[in-house]
Amino acid sequence: MAEPVRSCVVALEINGEQVELEVPARRLLVHFIRDDLGLTGTHIGCDTGNCGACTIHLDGEPVKSCMALAVQADGGTITTVEGLSADGELTPLQQAFNAHHALQCGYCTPGMLMSASALLARNPRPTEDEVRYALQGNICRCTGYVNIVEAVVAAGGGA
Amino acid sequence: MTTVTDQPTTTLKKGFVGQSIPRKEDRRLVQGKGTFFDDVRRHGMGYVHFVRSPYGHARIVSIDVSKALELEGVYGTITGDEVAIHTDPFFEMSVEPGGLIKDYALAVGRARHMGEPVAAVCAATRELARDAAELIEVEYDPLPVLVDAEEALKNEVVLHDDAGSNVVWSGVFDWGDVDTALAEADHVVKIDRLHFHRFSSTPLECAGALVEYDKGTGEWTLTCNHQMPGVGAIWMAPALRVGIDKLRFVTHDIGGGFGNKICLHPQYVVLCLMARKLGRPVQWTEWRTDQHTANAHGNERTFLDVEVGVRSDGEMTGFKVRALDDCGAFPRYEPLGCIIWAQVTPGMYSWRNIRVDFTQVCTNKSPVSPNRGYSRMQHLWLTERIVDIVASELGLDPVEVRKRNYVKTEQMPYETPNGCVYDSGDYAAALDIALDLIDHGSVEERRKEAAARGKLLGFGIGSTLDSGTNNFGQSTLLNPELQFSGNNEAASVKLDIFGEVVVTLGTVPQGQGHETTAAQVVADILGCSPDQVNVRRGHDTWFNSHAGFSGTYASQFAFTGLGAVKGAAELVREDMVQLAAAVLQAPVEAIELADGFARIKDGPPEAALPFMALGAIVNANNAFLPPEFNPTLNHRYVCRPYFGMVDTEKKTGQLTLTYATQIHAAIVEVDPETGEVDVVDYAAVDDCGVRINPQIVEGQVHGATAHAIGAALSEEFVYDEEGTLLTANFYDYHVPHAMDMPPLKTGAMESPSPVAPLGAKGMGEGGGGGIHCICAAIQDALRAAGGAIVYDSCNPPHRVWSMLQDVEKTRANVRVEAK
Numbered sequence: 001m002a003e004p005v006r007s008c009v010v011a012l013e014i015n016g017e018q019v020e021l022e023v024p025a026r027r028l029l030v031h032f033i034r035d036d037l038g039l040t041g042t043h044i045g046c047d048t049g050n051c052g053a054c055t056i057h058l059d060g061e062p063v064k065s066c067m068a069l070a071v072q073a074d075g076g077t078i079t080t081v082e083g084l085s086a087d088g089e090l091t092p093l094q095q096a097f098n099a100h101h102a103l104q105c106g107y108c109t110p111g112m113l114m115s116a117s118a119l120l121a122r123n124p125r126p127t128e129d130e131v132r133y134a135l136q137g138n139i140c141r142c143t144g145y146v147n148i149v150e151a152v153v154a155a156g157g158g159a
Numbered sequence: 160m161t162t163v164t165d166q167p168t169t170t171l172k173k174g175f176v177g178q179s180i181p182r183k184e185d186r187r188l189v190q191g192k193g194t195f196f197d198d199v200r201r202h203g204m205g206y207v208h209f210v211r212s213p214y215g216h217a218r219i220v221s222i223d224v225s226k227a228l229e230l231e232g233v234y235g236t237i238t239g240d241e242v243a244i245h246t247d248p249f250f251e252m253s254v255e256p257g258g259l260i261k262d263y264a265l266a267v268g269r270a271r272h273m274g275e276p277v278a279a280v281c282a283a284t285r286e287l288a289r290d291a292a293e294l295i296e297v298e299y300d301p302l303p304v305l306v307d308a309e310e311a312l313k314n315e316v317v318l319h320d321d322a323g324s325n326v327v328w329s330g331v332f333d334w335g336d337v338d339t340a341l342a343e344a345d346h347v348v349k350i351d352r353l354h355f356h357r358f359s360s361t362p363l364e365c366a367g368a369l370v371e372y373d374k375g376t377g378e379w380t381l382t383c384n385h386q387m388p389g390v391g392a393i394w395m396a397p398a399l400r401v402g403i404d405k406l407r408f409v410t411h412d413i414g415g416g417f418g419n420k421i422c423l424h425p426q427y428v429v430l431c432l433m434a435r436k437l438g439r440p441v442q443w444t445e446w447r448t449d450q451h452t453a454n455a456h457g458n459e460r461t462f463l464d465v466e467v468g469v470r471s472d473g474e475m476t477g478f479k480v481r482a483l484d485d486c487g488a489f490p491r492y493e494p495l496g497c498i499i500w501a502q503v504t505p506g507m508y509s510w511r512n513i514r515v516d517f518t519q520v521c522t523n524k525s526p527v528s529p530n531r532g533y534s535r536m537q538h539l540w541l542t543e544r545i546v547d548i549v550a551s552e553l554g555l556d557p558v559e560v561r562k563r564n565y566v567k568t569e570q571m572p573y574e575t576p577n578g579c580v581y582d583s584g585d586y587a588a589a590l591d592i593a594l595d596l597i598d599h600g601s602v603e604e605r606r607k608e609a610a611a612r613g614k615l616l617g618f619g620i621g622s623t624l625d626s627g628t629n630n631f632g633q634s635t636l637l638n639p640e641l642q643f644s645g646n647n648e649a650a651s652v653k654l655d656i657f658g659e660v661v662v663t664l665g666t667v668p669q670g671q672g673h674e675t676t677a678a679q680v681v682a683d684i685l686g687c688s689p690d691q692v693n694v695r696r697g698h699d700t701w702f703n704s705h706a707g708f709s710g711t712y713a714s715q716f717a718f719t720g721l722g723a724v725k726g727a728a729e730l731v732r733e734d735m736v737q738l739a740a741a742v743l744q745a746p747v748e749a750i751e752l753a754d755g756f757a758r759i760k761d762g763p764p765e766a767a768l769p770f771m772a773l774g775a776i777v778n779a780n781n782a783f784l785p786p787e788f789n790p791t792l793n794h795r796y797v798c799r800p801y802f803g804m805v806d807t808e809k810k811t812g813q814l815t816l817t818y819a820t821q822i823h824a825a826i827v828e829v830d831p832e833t834g835e836v837d838v839v840d841y842a843a844v845d846d847c848g849v850r851i852n853p854q855i856v857e858g859q860v861h862g863a864t865a866h867a868i869g870a871a872l873s874e875e876f877v878y879d880e881e882g883t884l885l886t887a888n889f890y891d892y893h894v895p896h897a898m899d900m901p902p903l904k905t906g907a908m909e910s911p912s913p914v915a916p917l918g919a920k921g922m923g924e925g926g927g928g929g930i931h932c933i934c935a936a937i938q939d940a941l942r943a944a945g946g947a948i949v950y951d952s953c954n955p956p957h958r959v960w961s962m963l964q965d966v967e968k969t970r971a972n973v974r975v976e977a978k
Contacts, residue, residue: 026286035285040198041191043414045363046447050889053363081191094189098181101854104862105670106188107364107414113189132897139889141363141415142670143858144865145897 008071014039015083023070029063030054032070033080041081041110045139052138055111056080062118064137081110084117093117093155102151104142111138116152125156174683176917179854182675183689184412184696194411194696197444199369199382204440205234205281207433208288209426210295211453212270212277215306215523215882216318217299219268222278227291232283235437236295237429239267239277245432246398249424253494254638257327257519260319262489264398264428270299271318271488272523273882274453279429281441304523304882308461308485311520318488318521327486327519328494328637332501332810334576335512337468340476344468347976348549355537356953357459357485358874359530360866361894362669364414365445366423366454372434379431380407385423386416386667387710388698394424399431410697416669417866418529418712419455422491451887455528456876458496459485460537467545468512469553473560477512478545484519484537487526494519496527498633499534502626502815503926504577506542507586508564511576523882529712531866532625536927539623540952543931547619547938548948552975557620557935558594562587565622572913578811579626582920583910584820586622589844592906593620593824596842602826610943615829616839617940621867621931625819625847627714627921630802633814639807646800647706648719652681652727653793654735656778658755658771660685660692662727665705666720667698671923672855673716677724679851680917684728685735686752687770706797714921717851718817719798722916726796734790738776739768741788798916817912817920819847823864823928827936831944834960836872836937843929844906847922848915857905859923864903867929869895875953941966948973 004025011020014037021036033039033056044066045051054065057079085091093116096102103109112135119126119134126134131152132145140148187193224236248261261267266277278295282288303316311318311325318325341347368383385391388408396403413420426443433441445454461483468476482500486493497519504513532539546564550557566573568585575581602618609616632644649665662677674696678689685692698705711720732752739757740747743766751760758767776784777792784790805812826840843864850856873893877885886892911918930952937959938949945966951958962969 024284024286031285034198038200039191040195041193043195043364044197044444045365045414046889048447048888048890051363051447081189085190088190090186090189097189098185101179101182101858103182103185103188103670104672104858105362105364105415106184106193106412107195107362109188110191135897137896139363139894139896141361141417141866141894142862144861144868144895144903145900146861146903147858149897 010070010074012073012076012078014078015080025071027070028066029068029070029073030065033065039080039082043107043110045107050139052115053108053111055114055138057114057118062115081113084113093120093152096151096155100147100151100154102143102147108138108140112140112148120156125158126153127158128153175679175689176683176851177849179852180675180679180689182672183678184672184674188412195364195414196367196369196382196384196411201369201371201440204369204442205283205437206285206288207279207281207430207441207443208292209276210278210280210292210297211449212266212273212275214270214299214301215273215304216302217270218302219266219270219277220298220300223296224278226294226296227280230291230294232287233291234281234439235433236278236280237265237433237436239263239265242429242432243267246428247400249394249398251490252634252638252641253328253490256322256324257490257494259322260490261321262491264425272453272525273884274449274525275488276426276429279433281433281437304880306522306524306878306880306882308483308520308522311522318523325520327490327521328497329518332515332517334504335477337477337479337512337514340512341466341468344476345471345978346469346553348467348469348552349974349976350465350548351463351972352950353462353465353541353544354951355460355540356951357456357876358870359419359455359457360417361450362415362417362419365447365450366420366426367444368427368430369440369442370430370434371440372431374438377401378405378407379434380409381427382409383427384410384413384420386413386420386669387712388667388700389705389707389709391424395428398428407700409699410667412696413667413669416711417531418533421712422455422526422528447889448887451892452884453525455530456487456525457530458527458534458537462541465545467549469549473555473563475508475510475549475564477510479514480541481516485522485524486519487524488521489526491526492528494637495634496534498636500538501577502579503535503539503624504575504579506539507566507622507624508542509566513576524878531863532924532927535626539926540931543621543935547935548973551938552973558590561590561620561622579814581818582816582912582914583848584818584846585908585910586820589820589822589846589908590620590622592908593822593842593844596904596906597824597826597840605826609828615831615940615943616826617829617936617938618826619932619935619939621823621928621935623821623926623928623931625714625821625922625924625926626815627819628718628800628816629713629715630812630814631708632802632805632812635807636805636810645802646708646719647797648709648723649704649706649795649797650720650723650727651702651704651795652724652731654731654770654774656774658769658774660687662692662694662724663702663704664694664720665698665709665723666716667711669711671711671716672852673720676721676851676855680721680724681728684725684732687755691755704795714819714924717917717919717921718915719800721851721919722798723796725916726798727794730794730796731792734792735773738773738790742768816914819845819920819922821845821926821928823932825932825936827933827940829937829940829959831963834956834963836954836959838868838901838933841901842904842906844908845922846908846910848910848912848920849918850907850909851917851919853907856922860905860925861903863923863925864929865895865900867925867927868900868933871930871933871952871954873955946970
């Protein structure tokens with residue numbers, strides 16, 4: 001029987017930069033992003049794919065990066081929370097999170113921002129119900145979601 | 160959001176205190192530029208994984224680590240036997256028998272709960288550490304398992320042979336004259352059994368630390384997320400047989416704590432041993448499943464044989480109860496929960512006669528740790544259940560009966576039967592705001608409308624107190640030999656060479672916005688903008704800005720944390736004024752600090768020194784200052800609240816200093832077909848005295864409410880009879896998601912605390928108001944379907960459905976004896 005492949009080369013674009021790295025074949029995408037690339041804004045809050053703290057954009061779609069292997073992202077384009085705003089200027093969504101007190105400990109925030117920005121990309125003026133539906137895969141233990149939902153609605157220009 | 164404020168903010172109208180300024184912390188956090196402990200790397204560091212017991216109770220026959228050590232990339236292991244040689248058991252706070260329990264950093268000889276760490280392995284990568292853990296062979300001999308506190312009392316199975324009993328602590332608290340009160344009452348309402356369930360706030364960031372050992376100095380540095388390092392060090396240093404000065408705790412950003420990051424000392428001691436043994440930095444990040452099975456649950460409590468005296472006019476004269484608390488396999492922070500509840504002995508009510516026969520036992524479940532609302536929440540649930548069961552059985556209105564029994568605003572400050580002082584508040588007025596917010600007048604109409612849709616609608620109130628600024632002297636009511644009393648917190652403020660205002664805190668924030676609120680307080684005192692105030696992130700023992708009780712817990716930052724900040728800022732201000740007076744050759748009374756300048760009031764524009772000039776003079780250009788004049792512009796201040804001593808005979812004293820008020824009101828709809836509960840309207844009114852930052856206060860109210868709603872409707876740590884946890888991750892332990900949360904209406908009042916430095920009371924824990932009001936609302940809804948009594952604090956659909964199927968079973972729990 002052939003030896004299993006133990007390591008793979010992963011080449012992808014992340015936040016506008018090309019990276020190419022040999023990693024263990026079983027490395028989770030989230031550990032690749034955090035440990036191998038040092039992009040620690042993406043967080044881990046569970047081991048079952050429930051919490052959404054690890055949400056990134058892979059080829060434009062929100063993906064829970066703890067539910068994918070690094071090798072599955074080979075050839076893809078990734079955006080993490082660090083790639084949301086250029087040159088330290090906050091996006092309207094990030095500004096709304098600050099203005100509406102939509103974060104407390106800030107641990108779920110990167111995942112929330114990635115899910116919310118994916119929503120705003122496909123639905124620029126979401127209603128409160130649409131925001132709640134889009135964020136149901138992201139757990140926050142601090143805010144009760146009230147101000148998060150308010151911030152996303154406001155970022156879309158809604159009241 | 161609706162914010163109702165029936166009194167104007169009482170603080171400085173022109174200042175930053177009292178304003179909802181956006182948080183300073185947010186800028187880094189929304190860009191993914193926060194630093195959490197797991198983000199920190201060191202050259203050559205190893206990753207630690209714990210081998211955990213799959214059994215609820217088992218003798219450890221043998222542990223063989225040899226195969227793990229053969230794996231390339233494995234750095235080393237530690238087992239319970241090594242821990243028993245190199246460390247001492249952790250200090251226990253209880254008298255006997257609980258005080259005889261031996262609690263080590265790893266299981267020694269016996270595992271007492273599922274998930275208890277029995278060995279640790281360190282390897283080059285996270286994956287390898289897990290692989291190596293799989294190769295460690297542990298032979299277990301399973302033992303009979305205890306998962307029920309009442310069973311534990313029988314001592315047929317004993318968890319800790321050294322103690323010889325499962326009882327940790329037991330004692331009777333007897334204030335007033337409850338026997339006479341019951342004898343003279345017109346009715347006595349008896350409730351056989353109520354159960355407050357086991358859950359926890361499950362912070363999204365799990366526990367962990369990066370630990371480095373300096374072999375030259377013998378010091379450990381823990382880059383970690385411990386939320387109470389002062390007390391953590393008190394446990395760890397003696398166990399490691401070193402002085403407390405050998406432990407340096409560093410925190411950066413912390414992803415939520417809620418009390419669940421107070422009892423991390425066992426794992427941290429293993430990491431310290433591993434770092435020293437291997438001579439390399441070691442890192443451990445807890446897995447979610449491990450947090451659920453073996454980090455920290457909230458206290459589970461069963462209330463037995465409740466008897467309540469009620470007069471015919473609805474006034475309650477007092478109650479007695481047997482409380483049985485289940486602290487899991489080891490006491491750790493316990494038995495403090497056996498006294499902390501007494502901060503709110505009569506709840507919000509003017510009851511003078513109360514007897515609580517309190518016993519705490521060990522079972523084969525996860526150890527507990529303080530969890531948001533710690534111990535008071537369980538007791539307040541009891542007082543609220545008492546009120547609603549009495550109201551339901553005697554046909555009283557739950558609003559009127561509360562108003563009749565509440566402590567009145569004109570009685571404030573009010574001394575409870577056990578010597579605690581409720582500092583300020585107007586409970587009836589707060590209730591009125593809550594009723595207004597949910598349109599209480601329309602409840603009957605909405606009930607009919609829901610009934611037409613086949614739904615049972617119910618309305619409920621939860622009245623709670625969030626007691627803050629703990630007196631550690633209350634521990635001596637449990638064990639008079641303990642050498643703890645009072646409380647303290649420290650902060651430093653300095654003006655640096657280029658005019659930078661730098662604040663260091665002893666507190667360990669996990670999302671409470673301390674950087675912002677501390678900056679607001681300092682800005683008002685020094686006459687600058689909060690943007691000019693750099694409040695250092697997190698905690699560092701080397702800041703030297705901490706005290707023995709440093710941490711963020713027990714709703715006290717507004718008192719002790721900001722009290723320390725205020726004290727230090729005022730000392731710096733005094734230096735600045737004197738220095739400016741000397742330089743500008745004006746009397747000190749003529750100097751004002753404003754807009755980032757020290758200047759002569761109403762003086763010419765040139766009679767003004769920027770902060771930079773003051774900082775430069777003292778720090779770098781001071782030769783012209785006379786020898787007797789030595790302003791430092793750098794001050795540390797310790798806020799030490801005054802409590803007086805507790806009376807260990809009468810079990811009385813000021814156990815805490817401030818009492819924030821929360822009144823929650825909910826309207827629920829129960830589906831009689833499924834038992835599903837839908838919260839359709841919800842209001843939370845908070846009165847924490849002066850609000851330093853109203854937006855942050857409201858955020859805490861939202862969060863505490865979400866925790867309570869989750870606990871009331873779904874979150875429960877359920878064990879099977881073999882001691883296996885059935886809800887060990889976010890699949891089975893359902894916390895509220897965005898779709899689950901009802902719209903929340905909030906209201907606020909401000910009854911300034913007469914004892915707190917800024918009139919601001921600690922807040923944020925919330926007292927479990929949502930649990931109380933949802934239980935009350937479900938019971939109200941079930942009235943139309945036979946009148947079941949809500950006897951458990953957690954009511955997922957299957958439990959509500961069972962109550963609907965067997966109403967009499969729940970009602971058999973309750974009797975009314977008329978005199």
